[in-house]
Amino acid sequence: MKNQIITIVSTIALAICLASCKEDYSQLIQKIETTQIELQQQDSVLTSQRTEIAQLVYTDTTGKSEAVSPEEMALTNLAGEQNTLITRLEIIIQKNKELIAQLSDSSVDPKEVEKEFTSHRDELELMKPEINAAKESYNKLVKEVAKVFKELSDTTKVN
Secondary structure (H helix, E strand, O other): OOHHHHHHHHHHHHHHHHHHHHHHHHHHHHHHHHHHHHHHHHHHHHHHHHHHHHHHHHHHOOOOOOOOOOOHHHHHHHHHHHHHHHHHHHHHHHHHHHHHHHHHHOOOOOHHHEEEEEEEEHHHHHHHHHHHHHHHHHHHHHHHHHHHHHHHHHHHHOO
């Protein structure tokens, strides 16, 4: 649901931006806005997953031991990876917003903007395996937790 809202808002922003920008730069701005939608979707997914992991890690106050369990360490590491990816995505999003503003103001050479945008898009492509790995780790974690709860419920059934 969150991704759909982001997509709708981004599409509206794209339409407004395209209507208000100069004709010469509309194709480049459209490319940047399309990439922005993808970046925002990736950011949203990772942020949601990180929030769920943080709830697991930081709400368990029942443990009396000061030692960190391997499971908690794995969750903390995954949340850390997601934090890094989210930060990198947000930086690219902000840089792309600045490029759009520069194009709208005609304060920069469009070829330079396209060159910088291409480097942002290339960075995103390099990040995709890391993003997919973090998502897969999260999905694996969800499956393991579901399996544990299923096994727990199976052992508590009274015949």
